[in-house]
Amino acid sequence: SYVLTQPPSVSVAPGQTARITCGGNNIGSKSVHWYQQKPGQAPVLVVYDDSDRPSGIPERFSGSNSGNTATLTISRVEAGDEADYYCQVWDSSSDHPHVVFGGGTKLTVL
């Protein structure tokens, strides 16, 4: 079964850049989607297909994907960015294709 590995936590000061990684075997060959989830709320899609942003998502959110690591980058971090972030892929490599989520990363704004 395909596994996505995220760091449990990332901390950053306001105004700095946060980078949240998502590791997986040859993840660069898959499309990666990223979600932000604040306490008590449903997830919000912030990046899809590695690096595209849905309408309404600030340009501060960007994504990249190559090799065995995908990265969500949040520039000029604000207090309101504090949340859990999840990566997601479609694993078509097994005999039972399915969606896989990473374990999530808690972003703390210091």
Next chain:
Amino acid sequence: QVQLVQSGAEVKKPGASVKVSCKASGYTFTSYGISWVRQAPGQGLEWMGWISAYNGNTNYAQKLQGRVTMTTDTSTSTAYMELRSLRSDDTAVYYCARDGPLPGLGIPNWGQGTLVTVSS
């Protein structure tokens, strides 16, 4: 605008079944699929499966196969998720979400979530 409104919280005993509904509006229901995702307290997101609202095709997570059934009612633009033989570790918030015509695309629209508590 796209809206997904889910049914209310449920409390069930172990071994029982639960059926959560998800009423969609603001888009052509049969042009998309619905994914179901759950989140146990303090835990991460777990994909449960996907159903095509066009033809009813399903793709269930292997660990839930045999216990979960996803259906849609195109006359009311409503999706349903039934989970049987409930256990305590099924306690979670259950989300429906508008997925693509095929599963695995980025999911832009989510319901508000339904808390299902399994307790004796």
